[in-house]
Amino acid sequence: MKNIIAIVLICMCNITFMHAQKYLTRTGSISFFSEAPLENIEAYNNQVSGVVDLETGGMAFTLLMKAFTFEKALMQEHFNEKYVESQKYPKATFKGNIKDFDSFQLGSEPVVIAVTGKLTMHGVTKELSVPATLMKDINGNIEGKSVFNIDIQEYDIKVPSAVRKNIADNIEIKVNMVYEKM
Amino acid sequence: MKKCKTLLTVGALFVLVSFSTFAQEDLLDLLNAQENPVTTYTIASFKGTRLVSGHSVETNAEGVLNFMIGHRFGAINSGWRDLYGLDNATVRLGFDYGLTDQINIGIGRTSFQKTIDGTFKWKFLRQQTGLKNFPLTATAVGTVYFNSSEWSNPDRDNLFSSRIAYHYSLLLARKFGEAVSLQLMPTVVHRNLVPTKEDMNSVVSIGAGTSIKVTNSLRFNAEYYFIPEGQISSDIGGLKVKNSLSIGVDLETGGHVFQLHLTNSRGMTEKYLIGENTGSWGNGDIHFGFNVSRVFTLKKPKEFRKKNL
Secondary structure, three states: OHHHHHHHHHHHHHHHHHHHOEEEEEEEEEEEEEEOOOOEEEEEEEEEEEEEEOOOOEEEEEEEHHHOEEOOHHHHHHHHHHHOOOOOOOEEEEEEEEOOHHHOOOOOOOEEEEEEEEEEEOOEEEEEEEEEEEEEOOOOOEEEEEEEEEEHHHHOOOOOHHHOOOOOOEEEEEEEEEEEEO | OHHHHHHHHHHHHHHHHHHHHHHHHOHHHHHHHHOOOOEEEOOOOOOOOEOOOOEOOOOOOOOEEEEEEEEEEEEHHHOHHHHHHOOOEEEEEEEEEEOOOOEEEEEEEEOHHHEEEEEEEEEEEOOEEEOOOEOOEEEEEEEEEEEOOOOOOOOOOOOHHHHEEEEEEEEEEEEEOOOEEEEEEEEEEEEOOOOOOOOOOEEEEEEEEEEEEEEOOEEEEEEEEEOOOOOOOOOEOOEOOOOEEEEEEEEEEOOEEEEEEEEOOOOOOHHHHOOOOOOOOOOOOOEEEEEEEEEEEOOOOHHHOOOOO
């Protein structure tokens, strides 16, 4: 009987421990940059939710498309109304894992990792593998950074010919997250 | 007893394993559970701050200056000598500026009657879903008009106040789905000076309008102002005052919006649309016209004010 209690206790400890290995943020930043012959467009979203699980190596992100701020209000309206159709597809999400998590060792210096998973945007889900760095900062928070490119046509985002010189097909995305322990 | 223990151990392990799978599988659910509900405001009910000639509920965003050029040619039925109206155009040049996302001020000048107008526009309710639901967007518009043309009768005692007129509109709009927006615009136009005692100084009108999205950069618009009988008795140039009806399309290319219309009204302000329009669709008093608007961002959003963020 004692054994059983012990096992149950261990299990519970395990669960609590696992829970404690999750780091979360709701104020992460994702920005994107489009470089085209006629104009450069950039936008910032500082309300990105993200979680990283240091027990399993799992990662997830979610953001509202409408929370991207543009330099020009009209660009923001066009982005939401015509390109990403945020009324229909309000969110973009990513769910994935740290590649080769078994050999991953978190330190106070940025560690280069690869993250693979699925990015869902504009109703389209695509496999994605991107480089990133993770580190533990002096406050005990986890800092994650990544820069990668995506092709907007893969996500079924159509650019009319009239503005083809204003909007790039290939968009650079920068991710900057500071996760706090849950 | 031993068997029982083993069984329990296995059971406990099973729970543990399944929990850990659960924890891995549903990080997204975890994020969604953490989420606070947000309010989603309806955007782009109309493409421009004007439906055709009258105001729409839309306002310019904070720090955005909108330069508008409005043009109405003469009536199509004016014949070949006037190239079917192209010889006679009235022009309005205007600037609207967003003090905030919902409060705009504007100034404009129309060549017809050399009228200068100053506008205050406040979008005080927004159609929204999510945390709070509200079915309509409501905007109040007030305009002062100053007629700067020479007195038609300089010999009599002309008062400065006679040059002034006002209009007040309450604009109520709803966007149904992604493509169709409807707007109602109860409006009062107050003229300080009217031709006869039988003419009301304040003319009440109800307007209705719609905008229908055809493609991402093309919309169809219509606008109608109805003036109930008995408010205006004087003719203008021998013609009865008519209700104003306009149809048009919006063409959007990047930073410009081109609005092309056919209308029985030559004016581009509510004061003209309600009480000064004598054109009749039936008689062929149809004017081709356009608005071109170009926006300039004078004040950038805070994310863009510091460099190299």
